[in-house]
Amino acid sequence: MALFQCDYFSNVLGLSTGMTVILPNNGQAGADGFPTMYLLHGLSDDHTIWLRRTSIERYAEEYGIAVVMPNGHRSFYTDMKDGFPYWKFISEEVPALARAWFPLSTEREDNFAAGLSMGGYGAFKLAMRRPDMYAAGASLSGALDMVTRWGPDDDFWNAENRRIFGSVEELRGSDDDLLHVAERLAASGGEIPKLFQSCGTEDFLYEMNLGFRDHARELGLDLVYEEAPGGHDWAYWDTHIQRVLEWLPLRKK
Incomplete structure (x- = not known):
């Protein structure tokens, strides 16, 4: 695999940011470019963390897949109420720039989103809101129901939620409420991404996670759910990102 650390200016955010990219080392991108997994980090990390805490470079090599890891800061990959337009950044600018700089496929069947915790939320949001772009989305330990994350005794978390989403009333039933997005996707009659x-x-x-699983199953979404002993930690994520790669519906070339 080949590793690229990209420092660049985001026109959408109006600030300098970074992106880590892994490309298959055999140089055989094919006519459509490399299949690509956009791999998102969690709340307290950045675009370098997957490379630092897991063997993602080694794992991806077996599958001949490119991995794009952007920096989402503490945004929940959302157009923040008091902050920056991170949804537009992650859903539009990041793939456009990555495809301009690297030989990545633009075909829906070759594009996937994955992430952990906040990144699991972001990956499912990408897959379910942009089913035209992504064939599959994978969440590890995802924060998948942000409506329930408001707590009466947690002033810090509630203040951060308000900066990102506004009020809980504004979040509920919006494009950033994944349970609502899942309902809309199921009723759309259009492309439905596979979910892990x-x-x-x-x-x-x-x-x-159990709540989201049950909701998705009731809606009839194509969801594979797995659990195992483990906490909210890198030992779990390093093990289970391998399972994500194994599960991805990669096309035979």
């Missing part, structure tokens, strides 16, 4: 969800049974987001 995994969470550790000792994770503090475990009950939230």
Whole structure:
């Protein structure tokens, strides 16, 4: 695999940011370009963390897939109420720039989103809101129901939620409420991405993940759900990102 660390100016955000990209080393991109997984980080990390805490470069090599890891800061990959337009950044600018700089496929069947925690939320949001672009989305330990993350005794978290989403009333039923997005997707009659969800049974987001799983199943979405002993930590994510790569519906070339 070949590794690229990109520092660049985002016109959407109006600031300098970074992107880490892994490309297959055999140089055989094919006529459509390399299949690509956009791999998103969690709340307290950045675009370098997957490379630093897992063997994602080694794992991806087996599948001949490119991996694009952008920096989403603490945005929940959302056009923030008080902040920056990170949804437009992640859904439009990041893939456009990555495809301009690297031989990446633009075909829906070759594009996938994945992530952990906040990134699991972002990956499912990409897959479910842009099913025209992504054939599949994978969430590890995802924060998949942000409506429930408001707490009466957690002033810091509630203040951060307000900066990102506005009020809980504004979030509920919006494009950033994944349960609502799932309902709309199921009723759309259009393309439906495959979804993969995994969470550790000792994770503090475990009950939230069960709730999303049950909601998606009731809607009839194409969801594979797996769980295993583990917490909200890199030991779990390093193991289960391998399962994500194994599950991805990669096309035979």
